[in-house]
Amino acid sequence: MERAVVLKGITKRFPGIVANDGIDLEVKKGEIHAIVGENGAGKSTLMKILAGIYQPDEGEIYIFGKRERITSPGRAIELKIGMVHQHFMLVDRFTVLENIILGAEKRAGITIDEKNSRKMIEELLSLYNFSLDLDARVEEISVGQAQRVEILKVLYRGADILVLDEPTAVLAPQEVKELFVNLRRLKEEGKTIIFISHKLDEVLEIADRITVLRRGRVVGTVMPSEVTKEELARMMVGKPVFMKLEKASVPTGEVLLSVKDLVVKESTGKTVVNGVSFEIRGGEIYGIAGIEGNGQKELAEAILGLRQISSGQVTICGRNAGNLSVREIRDLGVAFIPEDRHRQGLILPMKVWENMVLGFHRKKEFLKGRSLNLKAIRKFAEKKSEEFLVMLSSIEQSIEGLSGGNQQKVILGRELSREPEVIIASQPTRGLDVGAAEFVHKELLKKREEGKAILLISADLEEVLSLSDRVGVIYNGRITAEFKPEEVTLEDIGVYMLGGEVKAGEGA
Numbered sequence: 001m002e003r004a005v006v007l008k009g010i011t012k013r014f015p016g017i018v019a020n021d022g023i024d025l026e027v028k029k030g031e032i033h034a035i036v037g038e039n040g041a042g043k044s045t046l047m048k049i050l051a052g053i054y055q056p057d058e059g060e061i062y063i064f065g066k067r068e069r070i071t072s073p074g075r076a077i078e079l080k081i082g083m084v085h086q087h088f089m090l091v092d093r094f095t096v097l098e099n100i101i102l103g104a105e106k107r108a109g110i111t112i113d114e115k116n117s118r119k120m121i122e123e124l125l126s127l128y129n130f131s132l133d134l135d136a137r138v139e140e141i142s143v144g145q146a147q148r149v150e151i152l153k154v155l156y157r158g159a160d161i162l163v164l165d166e167p168t169a170v171l172a173p174q175e176v177k178e179l180f181v182n183l184r185r186l187k188e189e190g191k192t193i194i195f196i197s198h199k200l201d202e203v204l205e206i207a208d209r210i211t212v213l214r215r216g217r218v219v220g221t222v223m224p225s226e227v228t229k230e231e232l233a234r235m236m237v238g239k240p241v242f243m244k245l246e247k248a249s250v251p252t253g254e255v256l257l258s259v260k261d262l263v264v265k266e267s268t269g270k271t272v273v274n275g276v277s278f279e280i281r282g283g284e285i286y287g288i289a290g291i292e293g294n295g296q297k298e299l300a301e302a303i304l305g306l307r308q309i310s311s312g313q314v315t316i317c318g319r320n321a322g323n324l325s326v327r328e329i330r331d332l333g334v335a336f337i338p339e340d341r342h343r344q345g346l347i348l349p350m351k352v353w354e355n356m357v358l359g360f361h362r363k364k365e366f367l368k369g370r371s372l373n374l375k376a377i378r379k380f381a382e383k384k385s386e387e388f389l390v391m392l393s394s395i396e397q398s399i400e401g402l403s404g405g406n407q408q409k410v411i412l413g414r415e416l417s418r419e420p421e422v423i424i425a426s427q428p429t430r431g432l433d434v435g436a437a438e439f440v441h442k443e444l445l446k447k448r449e450e451g452k453a454i455l456l457i458s459a460d461l462e463e464v465l466s467l468s469d470r471v472g473v474i475y476n477g478r479i480t481a482e483f484k485p486e487e488v489t490l491e492d493i494g495v496y497m498l499g500g501e502v503k504a505g506e507g508a
Contacts, residue, residue, distance in 0.1 A: 003065065004029040004161055004192040005050065010059035012045050014401060016393025019045040020056070021216035027161075029064070032183060032193045034203040037213035038236050038433030039405030040391035043196050046213070047163050050194075051083040052076035063161075082154025083163040088146050092139035096132055097121065100152050124155050128185050142498075143291050144175035148182070162186065163194045168202055169430065170292045170459050173494035180206050198433055199460075200229045212236055237435035245441055245466050248449055253282030255315075256453035257303070257422050262312035264295075264302045264477075272298040274477035275312070280453040282421075285444065287456045287468030288479075291497050295477035296457045297339055300426045303455070304336050305329045306344075317421055330359065333421035337411055337428045339457070341404070345411045348400035352392055353381035355399045356414050384413035389436060405432045416443055423447060426457040441467060461490055475499050 005027040012020040020042045027033045037043050048054045050061070052070040061068050063079050070076050076083075090099050101117045118134060125132060130148050138146060147167065154162055164183075168176045183193055183206060197203050203210055204224045212219040212235040219235050227235075257280040264273035273295045280286045290296055301307035303314050305326040314321045316332050330336075338344035346355050357366055357377050366377050381395045388409045392402055399407055412428065425444065429437040444454060444467060458464050464471055465485040472479040473496040481496045495501070 001031075002029040003027065004063070005194075006062040006065075007046070007050075008060040008062070010046065010049060010056050010061070012042075012049060012054060012056050016397060017401075018216050020049070023059070023213070023216070023218055025211060025218065026221075027192060027194060028208075029192050030187055030190050031208040032187055032195055032206055034195045034197065034207035034210045035213065036197065036200070036203055036210060036232065036236055038435055039403045039409075040215070041213040041236070041433070042216040043213055044165070044403065047083065047165065047194070047196065050076070050081060051163060052081075077157050077159070080158055080160040081163070082157060082159030082161070083165065084147070084150045084154060084167065085165050088150055090138045090146060090149060093137060095135050095137055096141065096145075096149055097134040099138055099149055100134075100156050102153075104157050121152065121156060124152060127189065128155075128182060130182065142175070143170050143293065144172070144178060147171070147175075147179065151182070151186075160190070161192045161194070163196070165196045166198070167195070168197065168199060172291055172497040173461065173490050174498060175291075175494075176202065198437070200232050200434060204229060204232070214238060233434045236433060239435075245445065247445060247467075250283040250449050250451075252284050253451050254318075255279045256282050256317055257455060258313070258315040259299075259303065260313045260315075262299070262302060262314065263310040264298050264307055265310045266298075271310075272477050273302060276474075276477070276479055277312075278472060278479065278482075280422075280455060282451040282453050283448055284470070285448055285454040285456050285468045287458065287464035287471045287485075288474050289458070289461055289464045289471055289493055289497060290474035292339075292459055294474050296426065296474055298477075299474070300336070300338070300424050300455070300457060303329075303424060304334065333419070335415040335418060335420035335423045337408075337415055337423070337425045339426040339430070341407055341411055346399055346407055349398055351396055352385065352390070352399050352402070352410060353378050353395040355410055356381040356384055356395070358414065360414065360418060380417075384417055385410070388413035389439060404430075405436060408432060409436060412440060412443070416447065420447075421452060423452055423454045424457075425454060427459065428456070429458075429460065429463060437463075461493055465490070465493075473497055 003026050007023055007025040010020050010023040023046060035043050045054060049056050052073045052075050061070060068079060097118060100121055121134060132145060132148055167179060171179060186193060195207060207224055209221055209223060211221045214236060260277050262273055262276045263271060265271050276299060278286060288296060298307055302309050305324055309322055316329065316334060319332060321329050342348060361372060366373055378395060385392060385395060390406050390409045399410060429440050432440060448454060456464060456467055468485055470484055473481045473493060
């Protein structure tokens with residue numbers, strides 16, 4: 001079979017770290033080839049080299065048998081390589097059609113030839129059996145449809161090799177199934193797909209072959225039929241990983257977090273949290289499941305004081321938190337793991353040790369008179385980096401030099417080390433490999449056993465069901481269903497997440 005991509009001896013170094021260390025990889029034409037590995041394994045770096053974002057220090061790249069230098073993303077597009085990023089790069093107020101042609105407009109004289117562009121896109125929709133309204137604004141379509149727009153963008157530009165980075169991270173189970181149907185259609189039409197994911201069940205379902213990276217090197221390439229999920233996890237991490245969580249029976253205590261009839265509005269007046277109510281007792285994890293953009297982010301920010309409450313009440317450890325500042329709420333014993341780590345969790349140009357105490361640097365143990373006790377802070381940062389398995393060259397390096405997963409571990413190390421009473425964990429394992437996710441899950445369960453109240457917001461349904469004592473589904477800013485994990489199936493939750501109802505007799 002013809003080889004679409006061949007990488008030989010690809011090496012990429014950054015200050016203090018070798019991200020890719022002599023990587024050899026072959027991807028056949030017309031296959032779905034998955035690449036998996038723990039954080040810092042070099043997956044993203046390798047794909048950015050293929051997409052022309054980074055240049056390798058050593059090694060050779062062959063595209064359809066011809067040696068190439070991919071000097072820019074533009075050159076990658078010329079070579080028919082298209083990358084679909086995890087975070088969608090769409091303009092909400094533009095239509096689907098406008099987003100697809102943006103940056104690759106076909107012209108008729110000095111004007112955009114929208115008629116021919118529309119015809120080309122309609123042919124693509126028909127060929128791959130995609131269902132999309134080209135005149136709908138992106139802000140009006142579902143997350144699954146937005147992802148189809150991203151895939152159509154690269155197909156419209158003529159891509160034969162598609163690189164998908166964590167494509168299922170924000171999708172409901174039904175949307176994942178639909179994506180896989182679409183990927184198989186693309187494969188049937190001769191497209192080559194490189195699929196990057198942390199979800200091993202999905203990788204085993206969709207991939208023709210799987211390449212495992214560990215610490216910048218290829219561990220091996222395997223067929224899904226020849227490997228189990230546990231074996232794949234072991235290849236990634238280098239040691240056995242326990243896939244099933246042991247959740248102890250814990251007596252619940254007093255209500256530590258109460259949210260009653262909470263309403264939050266945007267500056268435009270649009271209601272984004274609409275009458276949400278729930279209580280979380282000590283020793284309990286309350287999970288919120290939902291497709292992103294249904295009010296989860298705004299709910300978490302309102303509880304923490306980052307967003308103004310229009311009406312309703314938030315009570316933390318028995319105290320009305322409605323009029324308190326963020327710092328006062330934090331001082332009540334609230335830890336916060338934000339879903340957007342770059343905007344709310346870290347200051348990227350600052351060093352790892354500085355980020356490790358961010359917001360807590362005024363604590364007594366970190367002060368020496370009126371000055372910071374840098375020795376104590378560095379010692380704390382070293383200890384937590386080791387405890388939370390942060391892969392770094394030094395705590396002195398800028399945190400923007402760490403992989404996304406390792407940045408997340410710094411936030412977790414900082415937040416969970418402060419002995420909080422209430423933990424708001426929003427997407428706590430996003431971007432983490434299976435070993436690191438297991439570590440985080442155990443830490444959250446440990447806090448549960450210590451009698452803490454945990455609000456878990458996650459797009460990963462398996463995570464919500466395995467960790468939570470109770471689950472609420474959020475849709476359009478409302479909690480539309482609430483149940484215990486054992487009372488419902490993944491498919492049922494998927495129906496609720498998409499705004500439907502489970503008919504009597506069809507649920508678990």
